[in-house]
Amino acid sequence: xSNAATIERPAPSGAxxxxxxxxxxxxxxxxxxxxxxxxGLVVIMxxxxxxxxxxxxxxxxTSDMTMPHVWTMVAAMGEPEVRGSENTVLDAVISAALRSLxxxxxxxxxxxxxxxxxxxxxQRFLFAERGLLPFVIASQTVxxxxxxxxxxxxxxxxxxxxxxxxxxxxxxxxxxxxxxxPLSVGALRGLQAPSxxxxxxxxxxxxxxxxxxxxxxxxxxxxYLVPALxxxxxxxxxxTVVAEISTGVRGGIGRLLIEYARQITSQPAKVYVAVFGxxxxxxxVAALVTALDVYLTRNLPKEKNA
Amino acid sequence: xxxxxxxxxxxATGVWKVFNEGQANExxxxxxxxxxxxxxxxxxxxxxxxxxxxxxxxxxADLTEATRGEMKVAGHTPHEAREQQLYGMAFQxxxxxxxxxxxxxVELPLELQGWDKDxxxxxxxxLLDMVQLADFAEHRPWELSGGMQQRVxxxxxxxxxxxxxxxxxxxxxxxxxxxxxxxxxxxxxxxETGKSIIFVTHSIPEAVxxxxxxxxxxxxxxxxxxxxxxxxxxxxxxxxxxxDEFFDAVTAVREALxxxxxxxxxxxxxxxx
Numbered sequence: 391x392s393n394a395a396t397i398e399r400p401a402p403s404g405a406x407x408x409x410x411x412x413x414x415x416x417x418x419x420x421x422x423x424x425x426x427x428x429x430g431l432v433v434i435m436x437x438x439x440x441x442x443x444x445x446x447x448x449x450x451x452t453s454d455m456t457m458p459h460v461w462t463m464v465a466a467m468g469e470p471e472v473r474g475s476e477n478t479v480l481d482a483v484i485s486a487a488l489r490s491l492x493x494x495x496x497x498x499x500x501x502x503x504x505x506x507x508x509x510x511x512x513q514r515f516l517f518a519e520r521g522l523l524p525f526v527i528a529s530q531t532v533x534x535x536x537x538x539x540x541x542x543x544x545x546x547x548x549x550x551x552x553x554x555x556x557x558x559x560x561x562x563x564x565x566x567x568x569x570x571x572p573l574s575v576g577a578l579r580g581l582q583a584p585s586x587x588x589x590x591x592x593x594x595x596x597x598x599x600x601x602x603x604x605x606x607x608x609x610x611x612x613x614y615l616v617p618a619l620x621x622x623x624x625x626x627x628x629x630t631v632v633a634e635i636s637t638g639v640r641g642g643i644g645r646l647l648i649e650y651a652r653q654i655t656s657q658p659a660k661v662y663v664a665v666f667g668x669x670x671x672x673x674x675v676a677a678l679v680t681a682l683d684v685y686l687t688r689n690l691p692k693e694k695n696a
Numbered sequence: 697x698x699x700x701x702x703x704x705x706x707x708a709t710g711v712w713k714v715f716n717e718g719q720a721n722e723x724x725x726x727x728x729x730x731x732x733x734x735x736x737x738x739x740x741x742x743x744x745x746x747x748x749x750x751x752x753x754x755x756x757a758d759l760t761e762a763t764r765g766e767m768k769v770a771g772h773t774p775h776e777a778r779e780q781q782l783y784g785m786a787f788q789x790x791x792x793x794x795x796x797x798x799x800x801x802v803e804l805p806l807e808l809q810g811w812d813k814d815x816x817x818x819x820x821x822x823l824l825d826m827v828q829l830a831d832f833a834e835h836r837p838w839e840l841s842g843g844m845q846q847r848v849x850x851x852x853x854x855x856x857x858x859x860x861x862x863x864x865x866x867x868x869x870x871x872x873x874x875x876x877x878x879x880x881x882x883x884x885x886x887x888e889t890g891k892s893i894i895f896v897t898h899s900i901p902e903a904v905x906x907x908x909x910x911x912x913x914x915x916x917x918x919x920x921x922x923x924x925x926x927x928x929x930x931x932x933x934x935x936x937x938x939x940d941e942f943f944d945a946v947t948a949v950r951e952a953l954x955x956x957x958x959x960x961x962x963x964x965x966x967x968x969x
Contacts, residue, residue, distance in 0.1 A: 587791040590759050594785040595805045595856075596778050605804065609795045689795040691838045 433460050458659040463666075466659035479660055483646065483667035490630050490642040491671055493558065497565020498626035498675070504566065505573030505622065512574070513581040513607065514599060523578075530571050534629070538564060538636035557639040564633035568625040576618025580611025612690065616683045623679045627672050643668050704768065705860050705892035706733040706756055711765035713751050713918075724917035725751040729765070731911065731920060735859070738886060738893045740903035740910045742949065748918020749896045750864055756894065757785055757862050770859055781809065783860040784853030788868045790845035792837035798848050799824065799833040805855045823851040826885065843874040847881065854889065861893045868898065876937075879905055883932055900953070904928075904945045905937060912952040922952035 437460060443452025454462070467480035508526065512519040541560045548555040584606050592602045634644025647668065650661040713726035725748045733739050741749035754760045755767055758774035769777035777783055784805075792801045802820040803811075811819070824830045827847040829840075837845055846866055853861060867875045879902060886893060897903050903910045904926055912922040926945045928936055936942055 585789070585791065587787050587789050588793070591785065591787070591791050592808075593759060594757055594778065594783075595808050596781060597808045601808055605808070606793070609793065612795075689836070691794060691836070 436460060455655070455658050458662065463659045463662045466657065467663050469657075469660075479663050483643070483663050486641060486643045486646040486664075487667040487671045490627075490634065490644065490668075491674060493561050493634075493642060494565055494623075494626045494630040494671070494675060495678070497562045497630060498569050498623055500562065500566035501569025501622055501626060502573055502619070505570035505618075506577055508570070508574040509577035509581055510603060512578050514603070519578070526571060526574055529567070534564065534568070534632055535636050537567070538633055542637050557637050560637050561630055561633040561639050561642070564637075565626040565629035568629035569622040572621035572625060573615075573618045576614050576621070577611055580614030580618075581607045583607075583614060584610045612686050616686060619682060620676070620679050623675045624672065627675050631668060631671075643671060703735050704732050705735050705737065705770060706731065706894065707766075707768040708732075708752075708756075709766045709768075711752075711755060711767055712763045713748070713755060713760065714763045717763065726755070726762075727917040727919040729920055731923075733892060733894060735770075735892050736890050737909070738895065738907045740895045740897055740907040741913060742897055742900065742903045742910055743913030743918075743953065744915055746915040746918065747913040748915070749913050751918060752913075753862055753864050753894060753896050757783060777860075781805070781856040782858055783862050784856065784858040785862045786846070786849050786853045786864070786866045788865040790837070790842075790849040792845055792848055792852075794837050797834050797836060798829065798840070801837060801848055802852045802855055804852065809856060819855060820851075823854055824848075826854075826888065827851045827881070841874075843870055843878055846870065846878060850882070850885065854885070854891075859892060861891045863893065863895045865896050865898065867902070875899075875902070880933070882906065887930070900946055900949050901937070901942075904942060904949060905932065910945075910949050910952075912949060914953075921955075924948050924952055 436457070439448070440452050440457055440459070442448070443457075451457070458466075467483075468478050471477045471479050471482040508522060512522055538560070541563055542557055545555040545557075545560045545563070581603070588606055588610070589602070592606055597605070630642065631644040631647070633639075634642040635648055639645060643664065647661070647664045650657075650664045654661055708729050708731040711726055711729040712724070715721075715723045715725055729748075729752060731739075731752075741752060743749050751760065755762050756769055756774060758769075758778040761774075767774050770782045772780065772782065792798075793804065796804070799817065799820045802823055803816045806816045806819060821830060821833060824833050827850060829844060829847055829851070832840060832844065837848065840848065849866070853863075867878050870878060882893075883906065885891075893906075895903070895906060905928075907926050910924045910926060911920055912924060913919065914921045924945065928939070928941055928945065
């Protein structure tokens with residue numbers, strides 16, 4: 391067939407996949423170098439500002455009390471968390487961050503599930519979109535600080551058999567509460583994205599609404615879903631940290647931040663270590679979502695997920 | 697007429713389609729359409745934009761409902777015909793799902809009908825073989841040229857082995873050379889499968905080259921104004937495009953179109969009745 395000659399035959403998929411993987415790893419290595427260079431630049435700027443503060447007046451306090459040296463912060467990581475304890479500050483921050491990570495991921499998963507479900511319902515039934523969407527939007531205008539004690543208060547009365555509601559659940563609930571919104575709005579747009587022709591095609595095949603959702607709407611929603619997942623993940627992390635602070639739940643990075651902030655006069659470097667912990671937590675979640683992104687978009691043309 | 701109802705692929709009797717009926721923005725898309733398409737016949741619907749040719753196809757396909765009149769598709773209501781997959785459809789956009797391989801695109805209608813995996817695959821490969829794209833079965837649609845994508849769409853429309861093929865300007869977005877090659881391809885497929893085909897097009901030569909009869913339509917209100925038979929027989933090839941009979945038929949269709957396009961203003965009043 392003469393048409394067959396008009397496009398080059400690509401290499402067998404196995405080979406193209408492995409070369410793609412190698413390229414991705416190489417690109418990953420370069421990005422890592424850039425990221426490290428960025429961190430280095432921030433360190434240099436930080437110290438430069440501190441040093442300049444000794445000679446020219448700065449609009450903010452550059453003393454060691456508010457802006458400790460980078461090496462003081464690194465040293466603070468190795469100090470015992472409380473006097474005489476074997477646990478270092480770094481140990482405490484890592485374990486707190488991991489605990490918060492669990493809560494954030496839990497909240498994210500619940501939020502994604504709820505968000506998707508709402509999006510499907512809103513797409514399927516116009517009255518649901520009209521009726522639910524205002525509530526979905528309104529839900530995000532309630533200040534979190536007002537919500538947290540409410541959820542703890544209501545939650546504490548919940549007891550289903552052997553399972554008793556704890557403040558941990560409240561934290562997860564709040565994370566999910568923030569995470570579901572960007573996802574449901576993004577997923578709704580995605581589910582409505584298929585072209586009229588594709589929808590008519592499904593109709594001509596006498597496909598059921600469920601089949602149309604599964605075989606057409608879900609796959610076409612992925613380009614919309616991916617950015618929504620990123621925003622949701624970030625919301626889940628912020629929700630977790632803020633919820634830990636406002637509910638006073640112990641063991642997480644939010645609570646640690648507050649505790650260390652109280653010690654700022656004696657050990658100003660300590661609070662920065664906790665901040666780094668929070669940042670690392672955010673980056674870890676972002677990495678998880680990126681992995682999810684790569685998985686979801688594996689079958690789509692590459693220029694689309696660039 | 698010796699033809700019984702069951703021998704007709706499509707039978708339209710007094711079909712009307714009126715949008716926004718009774719309102720200020722009322723549009724008569726189809727006015728009193730009567731049309732019989734024999735089983736195995738190739739019919740083209742031709743006419744300027746707004747003449748209702750796509751609407752007529754959509755009524756046949758049960759993508760929209762006739763306001764008045766009766767439509768029979770292979771002896772059934774359009775709804776039954778759709779539910780029983782008696783027709784396959786191809787659009788101007790190939791509308792392939794980009795997340796599926798070429799083969800899995802062809803399998804889609806079978807998947808929806810609950811065919812099992814192996815049978816699905818065999819059938820899809822058989823069809824891809826027919827449109828000469830078997831080598832591209834595991835490729836993604838975006839790796840294919842426009843003409844190749846359209847051939848996949850045709851293979852997909854044939855997947856459930858429908859008796860009727862409905863095609864809405866399937867070659868409209870292709871360049872002239874690809875288009876002529878696709879026309880030959882379609883005639884070959886038609887010969888191999890014996891499908892009844894209803895083909896919407898803007899192109900007079902395309903309609904003449906492909907069809908047994910060309911249905912000429914006119915806008916405001918959309919209606920059939922002429923049905924031009926094409927006496928070119930079944931054996932058509934590149935030489936046919938240069939034959940006198942071909943040009944005669946092209947002229948006949950062109951005159952049928954011109955005769956009505958010119959008087960559109962005067963006819964608009966008739967449509968208001």
